[in-house]
Amino acid sequence: MPLMEPYRIKVVEPIPVTTRVEREKALDRAGHNLFNLRADDVTIDLLTDSGTGALSAAQQAAAALGDETYAGARSFERFREVVDELTSFPHIFPVHQGRAAERILFSTLLKPGQITLSNTHFDTTRANSELAGCEARDLPCLEMKDLDSDEPFKGNIDLAALEATLTGPDADRVGLVIMTITNNGGGGQPVSMANIEAASQICRRHAVPFFLDAARFAENAWLVTQREPGYENSSPREVAKAAFRLADGCLASLKKDGIGNIGGLLALRDDEVAGRCELTLTATEGFRTYGGLAGRDLEMLAQGLVEVTDPHYLRARTDAAAHLAELVTTAGVSIVRPPGIHGIYLNAGRLLPHIPPERFPGHALACALYLEGGIRSVELGSLFLGDVDADGRLLTPAPYELLRLALPRRVYTQSHLEYVAEVIAAVAKRAESVSGYRLVTTPPILRHFNATLAPVDPPSARP
Numbered sequence: 330m331p332l333m334e335p336y337r338i339k340v341v342e343p344i345p346v347t348t349r350v351e352r353e354k355a356l357d358r359a360g361h362n363l364f365n366l367r368a369d370d371v372t373i374d375l376l377t378d379s380g381t382g383a384l385s386a387a388q389q390a391a392a393a394l395g396d397e398t399y400a401g402a403r404s405f406e407r408f409r410e411v412v413d414e415l416t417s418f419p420h421i422f423p424v425h426q427g428r429a430a431e432r433i434l435f436s437t438l439l440k441p442g443q444i445t446l447s448n449t450h451f452d453t454t455r456a457n458s459e460l461a462g463c464e465a466r467d468l469p470c471l472e473m474k475d476l477d478s479d480e481p482f483k484g485n486i487d488l489a490a491l492e493a494t495l496t497g498p499d500a501d502r503v504g505l506v507i508m509t510i511t512n513n514g515g516g517g518q519p520v521s522m523a524n525i526e527a528a529s530q531i532c533r534r535h536a537v538p539f540f541l542d543a544a545r546f547a548e549n550a551w552l553v554t555q556r557e558p559g560y561e562n563s564s565p566r567e568v569a570k571a572a573f574r575l576a577d578g579c580l581a582s583l584k585k586d587g588i589g590n591i592g593g594l595l596a597l598r599d600d601e602v603a604g605r606c607e608l609t610l611t612a613t614e615g616f617r618t619y620g621g622l623a624g625r626d627l628e629m630l631a632q633g634l635v636e637v638t639d640p641h642y643l644r645a646r647t648d649a650a651a652h653l654a655e656l657v658t659t660a661g662v663s664i665v666r667p668p669g670i671h672g673i674y675l676n677a678g679r680l681l682p683h684i685p686p687e688r689f690p691g692h693a694l695a696c697a698l699y700l701e702g703g704i705r706s707v708e709l710g711s712l713f714l715g716d717v718d719a720d721g722r723l724l725t726p727a728p729y730e731l732l733r734l735a736l737p738r739r740v741y742t743q744s745h746l747e748y749v750a751e752v753i754a755a756v757a758k759r760a761e762s763v764s765g766y767r768l769v770t771t772p773p774i775l776r777h778f779n780a781t782l783a784p785v786d787p788p789s790a791r792p
């Protein structure tokens with residue numbers, strides 16, 4: 330079937346159309362950090378797919394049924410029933426967003442000095458492990474190193490490294506294993522069911538708790554049905570259910586595959602751990618039947634968790650990402666292959682070889698796309714992941730200089746994405762004129778959110 334969004338538009342929101350001069354001024358005002366732009370300065374916002382999805386008519390109708398009772402709300406019951414059917418976990422706690430689930434679980438389950446293992450910790454997951462006094466160790470599979478290969482499951486955990494860690498000198502220090510599906514920190518690549526199953530078995534054998542970071546559980550399940558032999562006749566919901574049944578619990582930001590503007594989930598099998606988590610939940614988020622959310626949020630999330638595994642929706646979303654990937658590749662820009670679903674990752678280091686890592690090529694490309702066409706994206710390179718000193722000097726670069734174009738759910742149409750591809754093509758044509766950036770102010774933590782930068786001269790202007 331040709332690419333087509335499987336929904337029609339009922340409510341519209343005008344998007345700002347700006348001039349180049351307006352964008353130059355806006356970028357200047359923002360200290361050349363796209364996080365500092367106002368929504369009104371941005372034409373197509375591909376900063377994140379988190380909390381930015383469009384609600385369905387059914388979700389809005391469900392919101393009207395929101396029961397705001399403090400304890401025992403009907404809306405919690407609906408949320409619990411949907412999550413129970415999907416995950417089978419007996420203890421289900423709503424939280425205000427994914428990182429709250431991380432904080433509650435890690436502060437309850439982990440002791441300082443322990444290690445958390447993952448295919449790749451998302452940055453808040455890493456931060457919450459470290460805040461609990463632990464070391465967050467990533468064990469990505471070896472296939473992930475090659476950005477250009479079309480290996481289908483580059484989000485997998487390295488099973489040999491997992492086994493080696495759990496039998497090696499650090500074995501007693503491992504507090505938990507968390508599998509991120511899909512692997513956001515690893516190029517949005519999926520994890521195979523075979524890998525989840527094998528990791529689950531290894532953890533069981535070594536009596537280590539095994540969790541899923543299930544923010545994009547439906548997108549992972551869809552890619553399993555498309556890429557993993559043996560699952561071609563399964564529905565994405567069947568695959569997702571099978572994945573949850575291999576784990577001791579899950580954490581999830583429901584701002585992604587819950588298709589909610591806000592919300593998260595902590596779900597557990599173990600009664601004793603759940604009892605302790607519940608105390609922290611009540612003390613810091615809210616009573617167990619609302620966890621910091623309104624009844625209307627719980628209703629919308631319950632409906633979103635049903636809609637998100639619709640194969641027509643998942644196919645269209647995957648096709649849209651693949652279409653953008655193809656247009657961008659045709660324009661001569663390398664991407665992390667194979668394209669996933671929630672974002673397309675451009676290889677800025679390869680497009681801008683004249684900009685060294687210490688001049689942040691991913692950030693330079695992000696600013697160039699903004700100036701050219703009002704597109705907001707995010708750098709995933711040395712600005713975000715590199716080691717920088719207090720004066721803004723890069724000590725250790727990131728392994729790759731990437732830029733992520735995240736795709737909000739049900740928000741942009743095929744023609745919006747074609748516009749994005751045209752803007753990228755225009756910048757790619759004059760890539761050698763794109764200039765690098767230097768840090769002006771460098772906050773000690775969360776640098777990419779708060780730093781300010783300034784452009785350095787483009788090569789043509791240099792003597």
Ligand SMILES: Cc1ncc(COP(=O)(O)O)c(C=O)c1O
Pocket residue numbers: 379426427428429451453454509513542544581582583584592593
């Ligand atoms: C894989 C993953 N885990 C956890 C989180 C944190 O979730 P939240 O932003 O809802 O706190 C995110 C958010 O982007 C994510 O992508």
